Amino acid sequence: MSERRYDPTHGEWVTVATGRQDRIYKPAAAACPLCPTRAAHEPTEIPRGHFEIAVFDNRFPSLSPRPPEPAIPGTDLVPVEPAYGHCEVVVFTDDHDATLADVGVARVHLLVEAWARRVADLGADPGVRYVLPFENKGEAVGVTLHHPHGQIYAYPDVPPRPAREIAAARAHHDRTGRCVFCDVVAAEAGGVREVLAGEHFVAGVPPWARFPYEVDIWSRAHVPSLPELAPEARADLARVLARVLAGYDRYFDVRTSYLLGIHAATTDGADRDVTHLHVEICPPHRGGGKLKYLAGSETFGGAFLTDVAPEVAAERLRAACADATAPA
């Protein structure tokens, strides 16, 4: 079963994809499906002996270009539709034990290029409205495959969080005539919450951080999406991202778990005056080996509470990023 059901009480779609229960759960390194194929009789997802970046369809997709017919009929109250879309896996190293923080800037640059190309290709599908590249990293956020990898989901509509972001940006634009993210960059760059300054991107703990050590990486220029990013800006994004991730590992003194997602324009070209490319990185770490869990206020109130001042978190991460030597 793989279908979308509409929640009329919140105005959101939920995808029910039961095939995902059968996906491979924390395999041993010797059985890793994302390592290069070791022997012809035991093929992995990647039929090569060596690779830099590999992108392929998720074998356990929640959204697919040929979705099955829904198992239950939709009603006027709860519409049900086939779960159309795409789910891709992006493996960014053949080293089972590496992380995005230590593959090096050159490889992160290749990843940025791969993201840009996939966003353009998937966005060209007329059935797709929004493309979201993301990475779930580490057991603390529930990762089931340890081999370093990210994912790309192409949705048939704009998912709730980017939709709310676009609505807020539209309201700001109506009030001021400006892009809210351009205003954020002007306010935050060089300020107390800046973590790292690149030529084309700036990283900072946003004043409204939902996780104690959340870092957002904003394009300095008003660029709506990855494919529109100039070559030198793509290289700069890779440098800033690699250094922020290395700074996390240095600060927490562990291989930091995090959720990373890229927000950008919708694929239909609407709202380009208010959609502004940025990366959001949310580690669950609170320091001292403690983790932040989504609890009652966050889950039922949608209201985040954090216990570290963003200014303090930024000062700590700024020092850690300055010390961290991101591999070239």
Ligand SMILES: [Zn+2]
């Ligand atoms: Zn592996």
Ligand SMILES: [Zn+2]
């Ligand atoms: Zn902008």
Ligand SMILES: [Zn+2]
């Ligand atoms: Zn965002």
